[in-house]
Amino acid sequence: MALTTGIINDKERAQFLVPRRAFTDRSIFEKEYEAIFNKCWLYLGHASELAEPGTFLTRTVARRPILFTRDKEGEYHALLNACPHRGALVCRERHGKGRAFMCMYHGWTFGSDGHLMTLPGSSGYPKGFKTDPQKQMAHVPRVERFGDFFFINFSRDGEDLATYLADAGDTLKLLGEHSPSGMQIVGGTQEYSIRGNWKLLAENSFDGYHAACNHSTYLEYLGNTKGALGADPLKGEAVDLKNGHAMVEYTAPWGRPIANWVPIWGEEGKKEIDAVYAELQSRVGPERAERIAKKSRNMVIFPNLVINDVMAITVRTFFPTAPDYMEIIAWALAPVEESEWRRKFRLYNFTEFLGPGGFATPDDVEAIEKCQQGYAVGGDAQYNDISKGMARDGAPSFDDEAQMRAYWVEWDRRLSEYEA
């Protein structure tokens, strides 16, 4: 069957093909903003980033500048960061403490909830001007919280967040269960971009097939490092989490500060990891504890939130500014109560694989950028093949491409619905 977007999903012939114009076409890119980024729930931030009342941060979400605040009562607000007067960015700092935001142009000053507190030269305006709803900073149409994860939606209507997240919600819950005292974003943010289409990063984030080739040097490095590897083989399956969300869940030989010990951590480390595991078991039960501790997961929440719970946990979001360019922001998530030793290992693990300076991510970047360059060969008959595992009986393997097909089917559904 050929879908509206030109995707070919032919189960009989075990064929799933995505036309390459999905990565290059300007009009598809514009449609993605209308049909996807303006309709879907998008990740905004984590509660721990505004740990205290009266704090704020600014962030760009799908091209729009957002001011995320917590007022003195502790309530969270997501404001569109533009002045109702002439539109200047109101807050120009990355983060901080403060309950009043003064626009640097004419001095209009707003509270944490966006209301206009001070209007300089107010005698020049009619009565009631200052309380006119149009003269207040606008709120993002919808903000919702799932556990400690905040999401926003630029559309007033549509399903609520929990419905939207479908089975991905349980994996978000699972992340919260890593700790008896809650999870936090560790200070330090990786901010970068890739000269490639944004959907290539979504695919790459849970592509279990590319590791052996693309990350051969990383795997060799692990092999070289005495004691860095445990006995667990790289093995697992892909799980469709509905609504375009999907993950791969698998055992892996690398150490996990959430209770998967590897020899390099030593006997002292083993004691601590054993204690972490025992606490986990008594809190969530043996089955869930084993899943949390021993299994790695790479999850993509449609359209642009990646949570990789691997040798550390990364929360990563991204959005395109052009068909061939995306901006990425990535954080490390960790248990609040984590000991100094475990925190250090977690960050050491994180930077080993992940991020612009890691031993793996630069090669992912290279792959994505080279795909984008390759698309310049053009021609209507150019398709990407996403069919691995379609002919397999039983559960799809973690190195099949079922998780990507789930993503593409949702992408197609949203774009087709918009066209109709």
Added chain:
Amino acid sequence: MSTATMERTLEDSLLLRLRVEELLFTEADLLDSWKLESWLALFTEDAHYYVPPSDVDGDTATPDTALFYIMDDPVRMRERVVRLSKIGAHSEHPRSKVRHLVTNVRVERDGDIIRSRSSFIVSRAKDITHDLFVGHYLHEIVDQGGELKIRKKTCVLDMEALRPHARISIIL
């Protein structure tokens, strides 16, 4: 004048700066010519190499509590060099053209440690991309029997983000 204050004399501090500059320029040269094994030999056995992210104070932050781009210990520094020598380090195959400019070198003694602050621009060119990394180096240097060795190198990026670079696949 006592021996302890001798070094404050203009000649001695100039001489120390020249020695450190010689080390930094050698380092830059080795990195530009991809002689990474020799680059590694400029470091002590217990050396560290750090690149903090843009949203922390790079002069004071520690990778034990904040997420960095790079937090290499001696093992990982060696492995970084090993990795970059392989064809499977795709991001640097074929190798990029690299040029390190090191300027504004300031040097001061802190007990047995020589601390150097300098400015850098590192240029990386590869096929269709050409990116500049701008920032300052903090080198911790020790004198090992008359030979200066680097014990810690921190590359603080004076940039708001790694955009459009995407990666630090070369050594800064």
